[in-house]
Amino acid sequence: MAPITRSTARRSSTAVAALSAGVLALSACSGGGGGEQDSDTLVLWHYEGPDSAMAKAWDEAIAIFEEETGATVEFEEKSFEQIQSTASQVLDSNAAPDLMEFNKGNATAGFLASTGLIADISDAVAEYGWDEMLAPSLQTTAKYTPEGVMGGDTWYGIPNYGExxxxxxxxxxxxxxxxxxxxxxxxxxxxxxxxxxxxxxxxxxxxxxxxxxxxxxxxxxxxxxxxxxxxxxxxxxxxxxxxxxxxxxxxxxxxxxxxxxxxxxxxxxxxxxxxxxxxxxxxxxxxxxxxxxxxxxxxxxxxxxxxxxxxxxxxxxxSSGNLWVVPENAANKDLAYEFIDITMRPEIQAIIGNNGGVPVAADPADITDPKSQELIATFNGVLDDDGLSFxxxxxxxxxxxxxxxxxxxxxxxxxxxxxxxxxxxxxxxxxxxxxx
Structure with a gap:
């Protein structure tokens, strides 16, 4: 069940009609993407507030990515509503980013998967071993059938936090x-x-x-x-x-x-x-x-x-948190996979965990805040029981x-x-x- 705020809407699957409609012309305000960008630039979209646990972690991931790869991250903060309402329009154009945060679920990520707008990333999952980092109930929201139903066999996204x-x-x-x-x-x-x-x-x-x-x-x-x-x-x-x-x-x-x-x-x-x-x-x-x-x-x-x-x-x-998805029209998919992998590292997961978020692959020894330790221990107990029920x-x-x-x-x-x-x-x- 989803709240009617930005952080809430991301838990809901009610926006499928808006996905199809493409009400806003997001591509018109995009700073780049798709085939127009440089081969050493990663265009990244997400809608986390700058003070959120995820944004703090991903900011550090950007710094590490740029230092290690020599590539540049062109980050564009979009509102949840912008991405949700125009995804099918923008992702079917050369304005698509290389990597973006998107809501999990059948009517959202599943819809994009079923229409071919986001890439099958199964090979990258196997290469980087992300499947070994995610509990089965977390994997459910990242894998879809050809019809877009979660729990399928094909990977279309990676979550790096839970809820x-x-x-x-x-x-x-x-x-x-x-x-x-x-x-x-x-x-x-x-x-x-x-x-x-x-x-x-x-x-x-x-x-x-x-x-x-x-x-x-x-x-x-x-x-x-x-x-x-x-x-x-x-x-x-x-x-x-x-x-x-x-x-x-x-x-x-x-x-x-x-x-x-x-x-x-x-x-x-x-x-x-x-x-x-x-x-x-x-x-x-x-x-x-x-x-x-x-x-x-x-x-x-x-x-x-x-x-x-x-x-x-x-x-x-x-469930898992929202997913990193790679648009099918992304110009630099390999850079997107490298960035995803950095967000799964223990030091990035620890930033999520020490700022009130729920990491999915953190080293417990890296979580120093007592309240965060309590939260993560409770979440891990639910995972151990295979208890996440969406x-x-x-x-x-x-x-x-x-x-x-x-x-x-x-x-x-x-x-x-x-x-x-x-x-x-x-x-x-x-x-x-x-x-x-």
């Missing part, structure tokens, strides 16, 4: 209430009840954007296994929308609302409001993603806090909006769980019909 959803706890509020951080689901419910009993709404939640859908999917995952995830995300078998997984998720979400675990006005709350509510100490618990981690380090400084995986389940929302909106274009709308209908009492699930199932089946 996942867990549970943030305000430890000061826990201590004041005489509570321990829960390690089982029953303990989690006991904690929620205890906070309600003292007049505190325990969960920071947002029904107008992605957080509520992420909680709903996490509840489904708590009743699911890997095969269910593969059915839901990779279309291996039909998903039973009246089955125990989604039935439990929708009924339990409604139970959370009725019990006072979630604010009654949740349907109108946005992700930013929920995050700020945790930062301000209004809510003791926030179920959300590792993309908040760096911000919490910077802003949630008035209390101690921690993040752990959702209790008593091996499956968690999450996001609920990924299977079908436009499914993000459907999930938001249907869960709003559920929590406002417009419809019951069975109707909510039936509506979700109809939209899912329609949106995935071409892949099944």
């Amino acid at each position: 996942f959803v867990g549970v943030y706890h305000n430890l000061d509020m826990f201590e004041a209430a005489g509570l321990e951080v829960p390690t089982t689901y029953d303990e989690f419910i006991d904690v929620l009840d205890a906070f309600v009993a003292e007049g505190t709404t325990p969960l920071a939640e947002a029904g107008a954007e992605y957080p509520l859908g992420q909680l709903w999917y996490q509840l489904a995952l708590s009743q699911a296994d890997r095969q269910w995830v593969d059915d839901y995300q990779l279309y291996e078998n039909a998903v039973d929308w009246a089955g125990p997984e989604v039935t439990y998720a929708s009924e339990t979400l409604l139970d959370y609302l009725d019990a006072g675990y979630i604010a009654s006005d949740v349907s109108s709350v946005k992700a930013e409001d929920a995050g700020v509510g945790f930062i301000n100490g209004t809510y003791p618990i926030f179920v959300s993603g590792s993309w908040w981690y760096g911000r919490f380090i910077a802003e949630a400084t008035d209390f101690d806090w921690t993040m752990q995986a959702f209790p008593e389940t091996t499956l968690s929302l999450g 996001y609920p909106d990924w299977p079908a274009p436009g499914f993000y909006d459907v999930i938001v709308q249907q869960l709003q209908g559920l929590v406002t009492g417009v419809q019951d769980p069975a109707t909510t699930n039936a509506n979700l199932g109809s939209a899912y089946d329609e949106g995935t019909a071409e892949f099944r």
Whole structure:
């Protein structure tokens, strides 16, 4: 499920229509690319903010690349919206860069792979050994079928960071209430009840954007296994929308609302409001993603806090980060592969890890920040369980909006769980019909 900010949109697969439309003339503002550039120039596009963990790491990678290769990097920071909305237009021209960051998933990287706009990089993967650095669930988002479905056999991208959803706890509020951080689901419910009993709404939640859908999917995952995830995300078998997984998720979400675990006005709350509510100490618990981690380090400084995986389940929302992809029309593919390889080095991975990001190939000894050590250890635990289960909106274009709308209908009492699930199932089946 994807937020509606830049860092959020990159987790969503809802922009396939924009990909095809090519609304903006990005090539007109491009500083070069494709066949027009020098053979010793790497044209690089990404949309990470300059203060992000990834941008800091990639800036160092640029310096190393230029020193070691003698080539020049022509970096152009594009907005997520620029790249997302014009990719099919620009990549089919000589304005294509040599290397760019692009959103993972069927409707994004998968779409570009299926239309031949990004290169099959399988030979480079074998040459550099990137497959040996990436856990199986991270590889899923980098490999696609000819139809553009992730989890295929052909490599079209490389991630060098990851992300996942867990549970943030305000430890000061826990201590004041005489509570321990829960390690089982029953303990989690006991904690929620205890906070309600003292007049505190325990969960920071947002029904107008992605957080509520992420909680709903996490509840489904708590009743699911890997095969269910593969059915839901990779279309291996039909998903039973009246089955125990989604039935439990929708009924339990409604139970959370009725019990006072979630604010009654949740349907109108946005992700930013929920995050700020945790930062301000209004809510003791926030179920959300590792993309908040760096911000919490910077802003949630008035209390101690921690993040752990959702209790008593091996499956968690999450995936690789976005992908380095090489356009098929890139003029300097070999330089692109050299740059990718530098971003996988331990010293670059350590920069990601020590600045609030989640590296995929770091040496644990290189991570010196205690908060970052905690985050990476939790992520590695999810990887060890083969637990990354992607996001609920990924299977079908436009499914993000459907999930938001249907869960709003559920929590406002417009419809019951069975109707909510039936509506979700109809939209899912329609949106995935071409892949099944």
